Amino acid sequence: MYDSVIAWLAGRLDWIWVEALAPLGLVIAAIVTVHVLLTKRDVGASIGWIGLAWLSPVLGGIMYYLLGINRVKRRAQRFADRPSNGSRANLPTIGGRDDHLAPLELAARRLTGRHVEPGNALHVYHNGDEAYPPMVAAIAAATTSVALSTYILRDDAAGGRFIEALIAAHRRGVAVRVLVDGFGSGYFLSQAYFRLRRTGVPAARFMHSPLPWRMPFLNLRTHKKLLLIDGKLAFTGGMNIAAENLLATRPRHPVRDTHFRVEGPVVGQLMEAFARDWSFVTDEDLTSPAWFPPLAPAGEAIARVITSGPDLDLEKIEFLVLEAVACARRSIQVVTPYFLPDERLITSLSMAAMRGVAVEIVMPEASNHRLIDWAARANVGPLLSHGGRIWLNPPPFDHSKILVIDGQWSMIGSANFDLRSFRLNFELSMEVYHSDLAETLQAIVRDRKGKMLTEADLLARPAPIRLRDSLVRLLMPYL
Numbered sequence: 001m002y003d004s005v006i007a008w009l010a011g012r013l014d015w016i017w018v019e020a021l022a023p024l025g026l027v028i029a030a031i032v033t034v035h036v037l038l039t040k041r042d043v044g045a046s047i048g049w050i051g052l053a054w055l056s057p058v059l060g061g062i063m064y065y066l067l068g069i070n071r072v073k074r075r076a077q078r079f080a081d082r083p084s085n086g087s088r089a090n091l092p093t094i095g096g097r098d099d100h101l102a103p104l105e106l107a108a109r110r111l112t113g114r115h116v117e118p119g120n121a122l123h124v125y126h127n128g129d130e131a132y133p134p135m136v137a138a139i140a141a142a143t144t145s146v147a148l149s150t151y152i153l154r155d156d157a158a159g160g161r162f163i164e165a166l167i168a169a170h171r172r173g174v175a176v177r178v179l180v181d182g183f184g185s186g187y188f189l190s191q192a193y194f195r196l197r198r199t200g201v202p203a204a205r206f207m208h209s210p211l212p213w214r215m216p217f218l219n220l221r222t223h224k225k226l227l228l229i230d231g232k233l234a235f236t237g238g239m240n241i242a243a244e245n246l247l248a249t250r251p252r253h254p255v256r257d258t259h260f261r262v263e264g265p266v267v268g269q270l271m272e273a274f275a276r277d278w279s280f281v282t283d284e285d286l287t288s289p290a291w292f293p294p295l296a297p298a299g300e301a302i303a304r305v306i307t308s309g310p311d312l313d314l315e316k317i318e319f320l321v322l323e324a325v326a327c328a329r330r331s332i333q334v335v336t337p338y339f340l341p342d343e344r345l346i347t348s349l350s351m352a353a354m355r356g357v358a359v360e361i362v363m364p365e366a367s368n369h370r371l372i373d374w375a376a377r378a379n380v381g382p383l384l385s386h387g388g389r390i391w392l393n394p395p396p397f398d399h400s401k402i403l404v405i406d407g408q409w410s411m412i413g414s415a416n417f418d419l420r421s422f423r424l425n426f427e428l429s430m431e432v433y434h435s436d437l438a439e440t441l442q443a444i445v446r447d448r449k450g451k452m453l454t455e456a457d458l459l460a461r462p463a464p465i466r467l468r469d470s471l472v473r474l475l476m477p478y479l
Contacts, residue, residue, distance in 0.1 A: 025057030032064050100329055101409055101433070107323045108431060111316050114304050120264030121299025122437055128158055128245030131235070131259040138229045139165040144290040145175040147228040147274045151184040151221065151414075152240035155191040157249065159241045163195055170201045175290050177278055178203040181222045204281045206426070220310055223414045223425040226274055231293045234262040234270045236430065238401040238414055247396070253368065258400040258444065260412055263298035266430070269305035273428055301434035308415065309426035317415045317429050318422035321403065322348050328405045331358045333445045335393070335402040338372045339363040339380070340418035340476055346383055353387035362448045365392040371472050372418070372479050377458060378469035379476070384455045391449040398448060407438045419477050
């Protein structure tokens with residue numbers, strides 16, 4: 001009797017699969033295929049999704065629905081035409097350059113829709129030991145507004161001081177807005193966020209939701225680091241807010257980093273970038289003079305903000321890097337915590353090296369993500385074989401992001417040299433035309449150089465290690 005029941009159930013399951021699920025799977029696979037063909041530009045990704053949909057229609061369809069559809073771009077369209085501060089319409093039209101970087105300036109203008117802003121001053125900070133005290137002091141001195149956007153904000157020995165200063169500013173009547181990443185600052189338990197909310201500080205989490213149908217956004221993060229005081233003073237760069245950046249306290253996992261103080265007209269572009277993100281998350285528009293006051297010249301640097309993300313700004317920072325590499329005549333100098341660019345940037349750097357440009361990349365000897373280190377070893381061979389040079393930055397782990405072209409043009413900000421920053425994360429960088437800043441950053445590049453990585457080093461890896469590294473390299477888009 002028992003065996004006959006089992007046989008009957010097995011027969012019914014077979015019937016359900018043949019009569020119901022199999023046709024449904026064909027419909028799902030066809031829908032996925034049509035959507036991929038109409039929306040995806042990357043050939044490899046398109047082939048992968050279509051293949052998965054036909055090999056495993058139900059599972060492949062579910063995965064594509066969760067991870068393959070760019071809902072962020074669709075959602076961002078709602079905010080594209082919202083008023084920010086109106087400053088973009090009032091930006092002065094700066095005359096084009098007449099040197100070899102003129103194509104770069106023109107490309108960036110067309111890419112971003114922003115003019116370069118003259119009259120800016122920048123100051124470099126090393127590590128949280130130098131950067132945090134003036135940042136906290138600036139919050140304490142704010143009179144009208146404070147805007148903070150960061151990937152990581154921890155309620156620890158470093159972040160606690162920021163939180164206390166933000167709470168105090170809010171209580172004395174300053175308009176405070178805090179935006180933290182919904183993943184980087186704690187997905188299930190964000191102590192900093194909840195402490196701010198408990199005290200009445202307007203705070204929000206970027207792309208965060210515990211709802212299962214919102215989980216596709218888990219992989220899309222705001223990686224921006226931006227503090228704005230009274231709409232006139234800004235701090236930006238690559239530094240998160242956590243005790244690991246206080247090297248003087250000898251943390252268990254120390255992180256070196258580089259951050260920047262910015263004054264001048266370009267602060268308006270930084271404020272606009274924050275306002276758009278805040279509107280995107282909370283539906284509140286920041287347009288008052290408290291956020292966008294008149295800005296006077298403060299220095300000699302010419303600068304412009306570049307935002308990038310999987311929405312209306314897709315791949316803009318990567319495109320700007322490609323243009324900068326193409327314009328370089330003498331030198332390309334990079335410091336990055338993760339060096340895992342795609343084939344087109346590797347090729348662009350290789351071609352620069354072949355035409356005689358000194359291509360110098362400084363990446364960590366050991367980063368805080370072992371898989372990225374493995375994948376990088378499998379990815380840099382073509383660059384080394386064509387004359388590029390790579391140095392390994394000795395511990396402690398360095399989280400700085402620096403690009404200098406010909407000692408004249410620099411790019412600073414939050415973007416790493418990897419596919420996550422170029423295509424998945426929401427990033428903010430600044431391009432700066434100023435030889436003094438470039439010289440300062442070149443000194444940092446020289447200081448970070450440790451042991452040189454060579455082709456011989458790559459070939460000397462045992463076969464199992466090379467196989468492991470090549471396998472992990474296939475995960476590049478998600479590392």
